[in-house]
Amino acid sequence: MAAHTAEELIGRVRGEVSVGASGNRFxxxxxxxxxxxxxxxxxxxxxxxxxxxxxxSFALLAARYPEPPSGAFFLTLAQGEAQAFRLLHDFAAALGLGEKDLHAYEPQPLAQAYPAYLAQRALFGTAAEVALAMLTNLEEWGNYCARTASALRARYELTDEAIAFFTFFADSPPDFAAQATEVVAAGLAAGEAPADLARAARLLHDYETAFWNSLATGLS
Structure with missing residues (x-):
């Protein structure tokens, strides 16, 4: 019953996020x-x-929730972010940026709302909250990364190596959806309120939107 309820919740929240989605000016x-x-x-x-x-954040979640199905799920996500971090340096290098430049960059406050909220949920939230948020936002994020990679290749003549960070995120990890659904189901079976899980997913989506909007600030 819990797994079926998880699938229903995922479908409902995906619909809510899709209805509330706006264009991506950047x-x-x-x-x-x-x-x-x-x-x-x-x-x-x-x-x-x-x-x-x-x-x-994902490493913290893996430590907080080490038992199946959450532990392996979040550990895989943490390892994926570590791989993406290495690929990001190739994109930065293509722009003439080194490690010192990246470290010295002053971030835009609203662009960092997404990781700040994820870190908050990693510390104070539940595994099911984060799993639902990541799953319901994954398709949109992957599509944005695929579009970014394509545009950087076609319009800015960047190499496949330089855009590998974005192609990496364009496709979800194997079994990601099934694993995330198991984590959501486990949370519901333990008595977590569907409204709390849905709220986390909607907020994370809005903070991702703020990230893209921040990149387009002042451009016409």
Missing amino acids: LELLERGRIPRERLSWLAGEEYRIVDSDRR
């Missing part, structure tokens, strides 16, 4: 080749802090 400009290279540096700088934070 990607629309990127696909037309109208994002200055300086603003691409923003993308690298923001992701530098986001990915490093998310890696720690």
Whole structure:
């Protein structure tokens, strides 16, 4: 019964997130080749802090919830973020940015709302909250990364190596959906309120939207 309830909740929240989704101004400009290279540096700088934070958040969740199905799920996500962090340096290098440049970059506050909220949930929330949030936002995030990779290749002539960070996130990890659903089901079976799980997913989606909006600030 719990697994069936989890599937229903996932479907409902996906629908709510989809209805509330807006356009992505940054990607629309990127696909037309109208994002200055300086603003691409923003993308690298923001992701530098986001990915490093998310890696720690998933590692914390794996430590807080080591038993199946949560432990292996979050450990896999942490390892994925570690791999993405290495790939991000190739994107930064293509823009002429080194480790010191990335570290010195001053992040935009609203662009960092997403990792800040994920870190909060990693510390104070539940495994099911985070699993539902990641699962319901995954398709949109993957699509955005695929579009980013395509635009960077076509409009900015970046190599496959340089855009590997984005192609990495364009596809979800094997069995991700099934594992995330198990974590959500376990949380519901333990008595977690569906409304609490849904709220975390909606907030995480809104904070991701804020990230993309921040990258487009001031551009026309």
